[in-house]
Amino acid sequence: xxxxxxxxxxxxxxxxxxxxxxxxxxxxxxxxxxxxxxxxxxxxxxxxxxxxxxxxxxxxxxxxxxxxxxxxxxxxxxxxxxxxxxxxxxxxxxxxxxxxxxxxxxxxxxxxxxxxxxxxxxxxxxxxxxxxxxxxxxxxxxxxxxxxxxxxxxxxxxxxxxxxxxxxxxxxxxxxxxxxxxxxxxxxxxxxxxxxxxxxxxxxxxxxxxxxxxxxxxxxxxxxxxxxxxxxxxxxxxxxxxxxxxxxxxxxxxxxxxxxxxxxxxxxxxxxxxxxxxxxxxxxxxxxxxxxxxxxxxxxxxxxxxxxxxxxxxxxxxxxxxxxxxxxxxxxxxxxxxxxxxxxxxxxxxxxxxxxxxxxxxxxxxxxxxxxxxxxxxxxxxxxxxxxxxxxxxxxxxxxxxxxxxxxxxxxxxxxxxxxxxxxxxxxxxxxxxxxxxxxxxxxxxxxxxxxxxxxxxxxxxxxxxxxxxxxxx
Amino acid sequence: xxxxxxxxxxxxxxxxxxxxxxxxxxxxxxxxxxxxxxxxxxxxxxxxxxxxxxxxxxxxxxxxxxxxxxxxxxxxxxxxxxxxxxxxxxxxxxxxxxxxxxxxxxxxxxxxxxxxxxxxx
Numbered sequence: 001x002x003x004x005x006x007x008x009x010x011x012x013x014x015x016x017x018x019x020x021x022x023x024x025x026x027x028x029x030x031x032x033x034x035x036x037x038x039x040x041x042x043x044x045x046x047x048x049x050x051x052x053x054x055x056x057x058x059x060x061x062x063x064x065x066x067x068x069x070x071x072x073x074x075x076x077x078x079x080x081x082x083x084x085x086x087x088x089x090x091x092x093x094x095x096x097x098x099x100x101x102x103x104x105x106x107x108x109x110x111x112x113x114x115x116x117x118x119x120x121x122x123x124x125x126x127x128x129x130x131x132x133x134x135x136x137x138x139x140x141x142x143x144x145x146x147x148x149x150x151x152x153x154x155x156x157x158x159x160x161x162x163x164x165x166x167x168x169x170x171x172x173x174x175x176x177x178x179x180x181x182x183x184x185x186x187x188x189x190x191x192x193x194x195x196x197x198x199x200x201x202x203x204x205x206x207x208x209x210x211x212x213x214x215x216x217x218x219x220x221x222x223x224x225x226x227x228x229x230x231x232x233x234x235x236x237x238x239x240x241x242x243x244x245x246x247x248x249x250x251x252x253x254x255x256x257x258x259x260x261x262x263x264x265x266x267x268x269x270x271x272x273x274x275x276x277x278x279x280x281x282x283x284x285x286x287x288x289x290x291x292x293x294x295x296x297x298x299x300x301x302x303x304x305x306x307x308x309x310x311x312x313x314x315x316x317x318x319x320x321x322x323x324x325x326x327x328x329x330x331x332x333x334x335x336x337x338x339x340x341x342x343x344x345x346x347x348x349x350x351x352x353x354x355x356x357x358x359x360x361x362x363x364x365x366x367x368x369x370x371x372x373x374x375x376x377x378x379x380x381x382x383x384x385x386x387x388x389x390x391x392x393x394x395x396x397x398x399x400x401x402x403x404x405x406x407x408x409x410x411x412x413x414x415x416x417x418x419x420x421x422x423x424x425x426x427x428x429x430x431x432x433x434x435x436x437x438x439x440x441x442x443x444x445x446x447x448x449x450x451x452x453x454x455x456x457x458x459x460x461x462x463x464x465x466x467x468x469x470x471x472x473x474x
Numbered sequence: 475x476x477x478x479x480x481x482x483x484x485x486x487x488x489x490x491x492x493x494x495x496x497x498x499x500x501x502x503x504x505x506x507x508x509x510x511x512x513x514x515x516x517x518x519x520x521x522x523x524x525x526x527x528x529x530x531x532x533x534x535x536x537x538x539x540x541x542x543x544x545x546x547x548x549x550x551x552x553x554x555x556x557x558x559x560x561x562x563x564x565x566x567x568x569x570x571x572x573x574x575x576x577x578x579x580x581x582x583x584x585x586x587x588x589x590x591x592x593x594x595x
Binding site: 316 | 511512547548553592594
């Protein structure tokens, strides 16, 4: 890990911890006590102009890697932090609302701890499949990837499985192989658990029960996945690339067993939350993280330090992708605070005009072009706003889930599924693209990916899902 | 002057200064992959790379990168498909896949890519 990156992250942590400790000591409240905070603290609605940093940041995330790549690569950490700081200062100095900032920062720490630990632990695992690919074997592999992405996250599953998938298909590899991998393993597959995809994890952190997702989404997940796999099978069956037959050992090799243990620790750690398990102690001084996050950061350190260097070399392991997520999301988490509050307020006003179909398509279309995590939070906030509930209050989220399921179903499914529409819809999409390009595969451009693949293949499937499950409901 | 084979057999190292890599052999270049950029344009107007041959070595200048040591981290590499000078470039069996690892003190390790490294030509 580069020293500069470590120093910057440490500096950020110190700044936030300082604010957190000072504020918490003054108020004698910890972050977990936010459940007790009443709505009276939220009487000040932020100015509409305060949504601008959020809009600017999301637009830059979408356009930076495409139109001003080198400027973006050099300056995105500064841009993200400055835009985030703008909102933080506004809330502290003008609205005098530090509670919501600390709540958001605690969510950020949990979010980055999970993503970072999954990323580093899976980077120390190498799977080698020396088997000739067939369309059916590819379908089974992708289906396995979809299931596993609910256990180790779409990020972990993508990191772990993209290399063996490319290797299996190396003699007849076409860009569509990678694209369907992005559709299935990096996105749609991970719709069943909060570990699966970042928006669902943020939902869990906000108060959506862990097993709510699988209980309420599996019957939508299965048909969507089967339809995409069926289209892939047709594509792969029509691939008549001629290649020289080579000998395959039909062996599957797995290296890095120790890191598999670390993945299990991460998954178990997700449940170590005072809200989920009452006897889990809260840390003193209002620290914006708990035992769960300490375990996850510990896993990052131990799994990297103890990893086999040959595996890291074979995986071309680099901290850059997770560094990018850490920097960008600190800006996203900070800047989305006013957007969340304003959307909740507006949804309350619009009320019955917003049905499940509106939430499905609105969450989906924004998740496709913006990051799906803030989009999920914005629309969850909007749906809760219909009932005058606040997404920033865990108890109110839990109450909302028990009142009406259809909106959260639509938002959860759309945020995860539509993340596959563009390269920027979900974090792992770019990682898979980058790994494939580093392997020498020429991937379609941003627009070709959409026009030739995602819009043509996914939108009709998502329209069928809408017709069956959300049309005219809510 | 080494051939690619001799350089690999002797485990000869290259050098790296800023955006310049010096390889201890001459070769015909077909594809260079650095980070997620796939370079196949080796003409003088190429935006990604400038190649200069000296009598005893080959210079590669990566035009979009300031400092290779900073950009290419410990476990990353620069991959390339090269052909020995004088060999039939059209015979795919002559295509050699190599990986460069940027080390300390300007050192560049040159390795033939093994089965573990993902590299589709």
